[in-house]
Amino acid sequence: MAENGARRIRLGMVGGGTGAFIGYVHRIAARIDGDYDLVAGALSSRPDVAKESGRNIGLAEERIYTSYEEMARAEAARPDGIEAVSIVTPNHMHYGPAKAFLEAGIHVICDKPITSTLEDARKLASIQPKNGAKFLLTHNYTGFPLIRQARELVASGALGKIRVIQAEYPQDWLTEPTTDDNKQASWRTDPARSGAGGAIGDIGTHAYNLARFVSGLRTDAVSADLTSFVEGRQLDDNVHIMLRFEGGAKGMLWASQVAVGCENGLQLRIYGDKGGLEWRQDNPNYMWFTEFGKPKQLLTRGGAISGNASSTMNIRIPSGHPEGYLEAFATLYSQFAAVIRGEGADYEALLPSLADGVEGMQFIVASVESSKNDGKWTKLSDV
């Protein structure tokens, strides 16, 4: 963190104009630990919005761009040009900027899913970034300290051999038909901008990534039943998937945008032959840990048992003082800053990467295919 005397990273942003949700979140995440200065942006594909948005967040006039190509070119040429860029556009607009900046030698922080098609993801993964530019995929839930600790507990063998993984991510905000003036909803339910998957790409992929991150297990195959419950909706708003992991573990994944009463119910439960873990995003400072035959223990963020986790967690405040969504997001940002500065070797293995992005797209595509084939078990390696 910049609290240790390290210099701040110069950051740009693509997308995230006034009114956009996720761009605003990225900006807060970049500020929390003081590791970045946001100095340039191509905040909208509409020039007037780009201009106004840039002014609103205090960018210098000459560093407000109206296209990402121009921004990549100009910033790469400046001696004080940006070192990293955050890409916070809709899914189908990730690939272009990511490629442009990586090829310009500028580190990329990209929202998830990595692209709108698996093909784009693979192309992106095959790029040779200039000057070893790095890539961070903001699967932000991996930044929660207890999720880091869960991963360590699994890796340490505290759960034994993993048998069952139950992941879910119910929401209810798309229970009713979407109106055009709901900016968040409209692109997420449009195949052209969101990609082949609806709920599966927007939130299912978060649940999948979390299961993958904590368990360390690769998925062998999926059997999926995707549904679009709301009349006229083109993409799935409910996702039922059975999973088979390499090594024999089994799992289920449920994601829904029509589960009335669920705001953002991401939950991971994972059981091995020696122990079990249960965590919910909506109260993320607590995690159940049970060793078979013993009482359940309530682990707390920064609390009594932090294990080795302290080495790789940002512990900003004492246990009992809740941290939330923004801090988890910020942890990815600040640890990526350390990587950029060459101080983050420990973090690099933890941060979601391009390879994770490709695997996430394989998960989406395999699920969509399985669902089209009446739930046929579909291997991720076959798509």
Add this chain to the structure above:
Amino acid sequence: MAENGARRIRLGMVGGGTGAFIGYVHRIAARIDGDYDLVAGALSSRPDVAKESGRNIGLAEERIYTSYEEMARAEAARPDGIEAVSIVTPNHMHYGPAKAFLEAGIHVICDKPITSTLEDARKLASIQPKNGAKFLLTHNYTGFPLIRQARELVASGALGKIRVIQAEYPQDWLTEPTTDDNKQASWRTDPARSGAGGAIGDIGTHAYNLARFVSGLRTDAVSADLTSFVEGRQLDDNVHIMLRFEGGAKGMLWASQVAVGCENGLQLRIYGDKGGLEWRQDNPNYMWFTEFGKPKQLLTRGGAISGNASSTMNIRIPSGHPEGYLEAFATLYSQFAAVIRGEGADYEALLPSLADGVEGMQFIVASVESSKNDGKWTKLSDV
């Protein structure tokens, strides 16, 4: 209840000798509301155990039987013979006694699942009971007042058209290999005594029945992945199922006996296009009810909103005083007593029946078949 001057029903029991869990539970359930006198029993297939067990619970010597056939014959012949019998043997020993007592004109209270094979279940359903003897299947979780209220809320349209049903029943008591001296575990993991399914028959069927009871929806087809994680175990100890209901609703069912940290985690969540409900068995006096766009409400047993439910619920004590598993069980017993006395017309539609038992077996068999066929969607009507 016998508190209203009604006479007590004379009850017998088959199975449930000393040390048996579920027979003891049935005896308590029969006592709570004072509607039964337990006066006869064939409590074990081992004569010495039958004798000793009968004495322990205070049966008269001449009404302690060593076979159910003898008991059915003798009690039917007595002027003060039993009017109803509780069958609490392992699954494969349900069919014989149920048939014998129904044909002797004695009402039958039978533990679930109804039999160990679908064939037996169908044969039982085709019997012509003497004198209109009735049958109660003790899917005891349907006796919880809030489950009754959930059913009423769905039926009233408060949830709108049902879209998604998530049912689960995780336990952890079979996490490790079973030893022979665990009486409960040994028959439940033995195909000869338990039937084709392990976890699916023991607990999956409870979760299924609960979803069916509350939603009122019939299942069209299942896609299942049953697993036996513990080496040497012959039956499934983990059940992953996707469900398709008639009318278009989708669901998932997870049952497990190896989910470390879960004691008896039966849970039902059900979402329609107007509202959602969420209930857990381990804290059964509370249920979440959300109308779309409004805050979640915590309904309580006997609390502020009981709707029409009061007509069909046993409300023994005020809200805030927890009732539990035994009271829910007792409600089935006391309402079946009312049915026997001819006073329970309202209850009869609520009490799990022979038809429910057959459907439960269809669910088990279809799931087992689907799992053998790599998750092929299998219609319940095809088994």
Add this chain to the structure above:
Amino acid sequence: MAENGARRIRLGMVGGGTGAFIGYVHRIAARIDGDYDLVAGALSSRPDVAKESGRNIGLAEERIYTSYEEMARAEAARPDGIEAVSIVTPNHMHYGPAKAFLEAGIHVICDKPITSTLEDARKLASIQPKNGAKFLLTHNYTGFPLIRQARELVASGALGKIRVIQAEYPQDWLTEPTTDDNKQASWRTDPARSGAGGAIGDIGTHAYNLARFVSGLRTDAVSADLTSFVEGRQLDDNVHIMLRFEGGAKGMLWASQVAVGCENGLQLRIYGDKGGLEWRQDNPNYMWFTEFGKPKQLLTRGGAISGNASSTMNIRIPSGHPEGYLEAFATLYSQFAAVIRGEGADYEALLPSLADGVEGMQFIVASVESSKNDGKWTKLSDV
């Protein structure tokens, strides 16, 4: 329990006519474990109600009495007379029957508080019961298995030296003025029938008793602020008390009948220099136990750590299957049956006694006096 071949105790009841809440609860409690046969009753002071109520619960005509004096006399004279009697009248009607039956050599089970005045309580305690007749005060919350376990944990030193005890019992059912047709409310808010205290006698005394039972500590003095918030109410409906225990522990007790949203929120939290315990009545199958510096553990009824508790707890059903209010009540009944049969030596120390009843009255009287004296610290031994 009568499941072990022990004969049933012949039981009578004073009070508890049709429509009464607590008498009905006592009858269920007496039935659950099968240790009693209810065979006689003086169920109401109004003869017609007494007659009809007796018939409703199936008493033989000649054992339906219209006065407790007559019942005590007649039953003591019968060879098959009652061995025990349950007294479930309003508080001011406890003393008379309790005295009559104890002097007739009939065991007494009495609802709490023991009497409506401390004087009556002391007189009752000075009686020499005929034939060593025993007395049980139904502080039913002491029957919860986890409360028994809490007591054992404290006694074992697992919490170290006790420092702080926070007890509370909020309800909201008297938030608005009481109408005469609310039978439960009318006598509880009437000083003539309820005694000097309102909420403090009805529920405060439960919270006090629970703190006393679990901690094993005697109270030295109280500083109280009793309030009657509802206009026209003669007795307190909100109780704020600070407590000083012998040995230096401090505590607080809050009881309220006007805390909107609280149904029956009895809660006990107790902290020593090594550990802490937290338990709530409305989800009574769970208790938090923390050893200083370690994660909180969630103990469950009958679960992984039951300690020595198994020797003195009724464990009817496995962990994860919730027991409730009625089972806790039944445990007092069944263990008192064992005491009556001479088999309950272990239980006798656990069951609330006449001495506990006198101490409970001291607590009530000292609190009322302290409140009248503007919160002056008042010793229990001074009243």
Add this chain to the structure above:
Amino acid sequence: MAENGARRIRLGMVGGGTGAFIGYVHRIAARIDGDYDLVAGALSSRPDVAKESGRNIGLAEERIYTSYEEMARAEAARPDGIEAVSIVTPNHMHYGPAKAFLEAGIHVICDKPITSTLEDARKLASIQPKNGAKFLLTHNYTGFPLIRQARELVASGALGKIRVIQAEYPQDWLTEPTTDDNKQASWRTDPARSGAGGAIGDIGTHAYNLARFVSGLRTDAVSADLTSFVEGRQLDDNVHIMLRFEGGAKGMLWASQVAVGCENGLQLRIYGDKGGLEWRQDNPNYMWFTEFGKPKQLLTRGGAISGNASSTMNIRIPSGHPEGYLEAFATLYSQFAAVIRGEGADYEALLPSLADGVEGMQFIVASVESSKNDGKWTKLSDV
């Protein structure tokens, strides 16, 4: 927020050198919404620590000061001098810098409690700040969106006339004797640096302030029992207080640093004659709201019912995405920035002020006096 084009406020800091907890928190809070640039500091009274700490957070060398007096003088003289200063020293070191900066016309953000003595607080309140410099007391828990909403609900009459307020703040970190190398513990348990109160000043005052903020009620008098349980500790580590509010409401306040298992259990419960509210800091995105006779509702941060609250809340992210301690803190910072810029009229009434600070000291002093006088009811207006 600086996202709307507003310029950033130039900020300084007194205290908060490397290793200090609360200074670090203030810096994050100042960064989250982008309303401040931290450009100067007197971060420690030890010159070497001040220097190193300043460098670590990237201050320009000439703006790293070794005394607050020098900093006030120098910054006031610079054309680009700081506009506001954060004072994050131990309590006894609040008065001096606050006075110095206010008199230099620099806005003051001061940690709580306002001073270590009531006398200092009153002197501070009597100062005439130069150029109308403003003062913010960081009672950070008032920044939680649901606490703001609670205040609005009370003010709107949704709870009716307030009757009972239960506030508590248990922790366990001082369960054992403090060692000198625990920096946080050592000054907090030292009367010279912390003031007359221990737990009461450190956390009791937070609970008090929260009750005051939400209810809008002034406290008339307190009856307190303060205890120091740990041998050798000079200040209280457990606080029991009964409260009487103007208008007749009653309350209790419990604060403890020795309640094993409690990390940071600040909780507020408030009941009126029409409704009740319950909120816990450790899961701050949820609040119970009950209208008498209706089911409890679970309000969520930014969720279905936000009332007028939206006008005065910072809603950074959608409901279901947890915000925490740091965001609540940041809300005070960003709204104070708006006040400084002259855009924050709505906020000014919400932000804890000098007057709140004086009242908080009255609460502390009255409680300490009451406890010394064996719990005598002590009016806040009499100290």
